[in-house]
Structure formats: structure tokens, C-alpha cells
Amino acid sequence: MTLVKLQDVYKIYQMGEVQVPALRGITLEITQGEFVAIVGQSGSGKSTMMNIVGCLDKPTKGIVRLKGQDISRLSDSNLAVLRGHTIGFIFQQYNLIPSMTAFDNVLLPLELQEMNDAQARKQANKVLEMVDLGDKTHHLPSQLSGGQQQRVSIARALAPEPEIILADEPTGALDSKTGRDVLKILHNLWKSGKTIIMVTHDLNLAKYAKRQIELKDGHIIKGG
């Protein structure tokens, strides 16, 4: 089943009077259960592509469908709801809310989905156990190592049980051992049936994925 479909997608940024195209006519399909790596040099358009695939941004031209729905036609609120239910984000800089404990960070997407309290707490504990952080639930992000913070970020992404995990340079801020651990988690998630989309500039990491899409100057040059 196709989860994400991009048809002739353009994204053009207006920088003063100059138009800067970041994506130029991208056409792509990602089906359920794939492990896809989007690779490319800096400035190739991979971050823009991640934002569009993750429904954080809308294309200037072309159609993006997430689970069959054209995201350009959705209101901000409906898009937020669809995003919250379908995609779990893992960011390079973890992007945890510093004033919240690990547990509260993981609980947050469930609260946004108005999940029943008891069920939400159970689910948050479950995913934190899953990433081996059952004993760190009440720690603030500042009290955790980088690897632990990224695992909290993974737990937060997993909590609403999304179909897609979208990881943007997930090991970029970690040492190589911790990075491998994170990749192992992603690999296990893929094995369990999740669709993984990983954006990276590191070709060695991209090898973990089953499909590699290479971008250059806003075009797909390989794996489209």
C-alpha cells in the first residue's frame, strides 16, 4: 500500500527578489513497510523533502499524498491531526521540550491526540521501556546523555503508534557507538512493520536502508 506519494513536486523559496528552487519535479512513492534512506549533499534538497514528506510543509507545485490524502487541500488543523496520527519524527537535535521530563515528553503526542489518561500513561511507559529508559522516566532532558535523549525522542515518535517513522539525521549528534545503537532500534522497528524514512548525508548509514534515494540540486538522481 502506498503511504506517501509525490507527483511532480516543486518547492521554491522566495529569497527577496530571487526564487530558489529546492525541489524540482520530484516524483516518488513510498509503500508500507519500506526502509528508505534519502541521501544527498548539503543543499541537495533533502531537508525540504523531509519537511514535505512529513507534512510540515506544503509544495509550491505538484501533489503530495499521505495515505491517499492530498495535503495541499487539508487545513492546518487537519494536517496536524493527520501528521500526529501517521508520522513519528526523530530529529538530529532530539528536539525534546527541556522543561518536561522524559515521560512527559513521550506523553505529549498522546495528550495532543486526546487519548484517555490511563491508557496514555501506560503507552508512554511501554515505549520508554522499549528503548531501555524505564528507569529514566522522571529525568529532564538535561539530565540525560545524547544517546538517551535520542532514545526518548524515538519513544515519543513511537508513542502514538504511527505508520511512518521519519528520522532526520538521527545519529548526526551522537558518537558512532550510540549512533549504531539508534540505527539498531530503527532497524528493529522496520522489522516490526514500521515504514522508516531516514534522511542522512552519510552514505554508510544509508546502507542500513533497503532503498536509497539520492538527491542532487533538487532532483532525484538515484532510487526514485
Place this chain on the structure above:
Amino acid sequence: MNILKCLKHAFNMVIHAKLRSWLTIIGIVIGVGSVVAIMSLGSGMQASVNDQFGNLGGDILTLSAGYSRSAGWGGHFRPRDSSSANSDDDLTRTDLQVLKGISDIAYIDTNIRGNADVVYMGSDGTVSVTGVDQKVWSHVTTNEIADGRMLDSADQNVVVIGGRLASDYFDDPVLLNKLLTIEGSSFRVVGILDDTSTSIYMPLQTAYSILEDKERDVYDSIVIKVKDENNLDAMIDKIEHKLMLSRHVTEKDRDFSITSNAQINETRSEMMSSMNLFLTAIAAVSLIVGAVGVANTMFTSVIEKTKEIGIMKAIGARNSDILSIFMLNAAFIGLVGGILGVLVGTIFSTVIPMFMGSMPFARSGTLVTLDSVIIALTVSVAAGLIAGFIPAWQASKLDPVDALRYE
């Protein structure tokens, strides 16, 4: 996200920005506290004035020499010049006779008024002395007796005194049947009024001998009690008409005024309300400053939390969730500021009169009414919401990509 969760996140925002939140709250506290204190001082003052003058009878008219266009407190009253005795506009026996010829008048009390030196048990002072027609005074006056009796027709060298003159004007309290020396003559106190005045009331003829600049059969005012209170306006017209005829004046050059207590009550009430409104408006300026503080804090908060807003949006927060959290944050600041403001205002309005012992409200105390508390809390929350709306709206409209990129 449901409203309780939004409230939880709003509360956490306050907790995690303690100093800034408290500084903002202090702004609201000052604003609300000022409004509550001013409103309660105003209410206290109004209660005090009502207490002193509130029971003026609605069926009483006062005829005075001189003319006021509006016949009220705010009018251009041209009083009788006391130095110009025998002037044409004096109220005299002729006027009294005219009034006696009007059938709808129940009682007529002729008054003269002046200041006199009074000595009691070695301490002295100058107080207002009013000569009244003792035969009718008890029917016309709105004063009530606290102790003793009113003047009666057989009285000569006796006085009825105001409550404050009796209790604390002199070194020693003036008791019933004690003697006061007024302008060198002795008077026995037969009654003490239930009021807070320092006035002395005595028989009219006696007063003429005490107040030497007063000419006999010339009055400073004539107090009239009408038979039918509901017919007051018609009575005023009738009295004016008869007096103008007898005094040979027209509407243009009339030389007397008639004021009704109902009119005075109304004017006084309007004046007090205007004064309260004016003072509250001044206090409200500080509340507006407080609200600007809330807006400033909220804008700072939105900038500071831009990245968090981006994160929340990425994981499924709707614009309305962000809006609710920031609005509730502002409302929470307003509410806490409002509650503390009411407390501070109440404390101030209790303490201030202690330092202003001679002011009217100091005697009856201030009055923090439930109304003023409800208004203060509503206004403070509303101020928070209004001040927080634009920053919250901006926060809710942030683009998630730009917000996530924000450092």
C-alpha cells in the same frame, strides 16, 4: 488537546518562568489593587455621606435668599450677603406670611445660622449655631435624637447639640443637662442628636441674641414641609409664583431659591458617582499598564518558545491547541494577579483610613463590595486574555518548519 491538558501546559509555562511571571503578575496586582482600593474608598465615602445626609426627607423644601440657576449644588448660587442686612432679597416675615397662606404646606420652620464661640469645662471652640422655630423644628428636621429630647415651644436657654460635639469635640464629653457657654451665655443641653455633626440648635429668638449680626425677623432660610411629597414639583412652582408676586420679582431677576432635599440627594449621588468613576478611571490606568506587561511577557514567551511550538506542531498540535495554551497562560497570570490584587486592595483600603482620620470615609470605614471583587477579577482575567491574544495568535500561526529551525 482537551482544555485541562492545555491548562496544565499553561500552568507549567508560568512555573518554568517564575521570575518573569511574577513580575508580570505584580503589574496586574498593582492595577487591580488600585482599582479595588479606590472603589472601596469611594463606596466607603458614599456610605459615609449617605449616613450623614441620606435620611433627608423628600418632602422638605428649603427657601433661601439669593438665586441659583440650577438650584442644586453644582449651580451658580448667589447667596445672601450677610453683611448687607436689610437688603431687598432678605427673607422676612412678609415671606413667612405668604407661605402661611399656602394650604398644602404642613410646617414652616424659620432659621438663622452663624458661628459662635463655645466653652465647655475649660475647653473652647467655634461651632455652627442654628436658630430654629422650636414649635415646629421637631416636625421638620430629619435629625434624630440619640439622647434627651428635641426643643419644644416653652424652651429658652436650652440647646440640642450634634453627636460629635457631644462625644469628642471638647476634652470632656458633653452630657445631657450640662451647661455650655455660648458667646458668654449659659445654655443647658437638653438633647444630643444621632449624627456626626458639631452643630448647635437653639430657639430662634435666643439665637437672635447670640448671633449679634442677625436682624430680628430676617431669616437665613425657611424650611418647608409639604403635605404631599408626590406633589413636590407643583408645590415648588406654586411657592415660587406666590413669592415672586409678593417680592415683586420676575423669573429674570428673582432673588430667592428653593431647593428640595430630593434634588440635593440626586445631585449628591451624581457627584459621588462621578467622583468614584473618575478615581476608578485613574486607577484603571495602572491596570492597563499591567495588561501591557502581560502582552510584553507573552510576546517574550512566544519568542522563547518558538522551537517548542514547532516541536508540538510536528507531533500533532493544532493551531487551536497552541492558541489555547498561550491564552490560558495569559488568563492564569491575570487571575492570579486579580486575586492578589483584591487582597492587596482590601488591605490598602483598610489601612489608608487609619492615616486619614479626619476624612469622611475614615469615619465609616471603607467598603470592599462583592461587586468590586467580581469586577476586579473579571477585568484582570479579561485584561490577561486581551493582552495575550495577539501573542497567542502569532504563536498558533507559526510555521512549523520555521519554528523548528529557530535557535
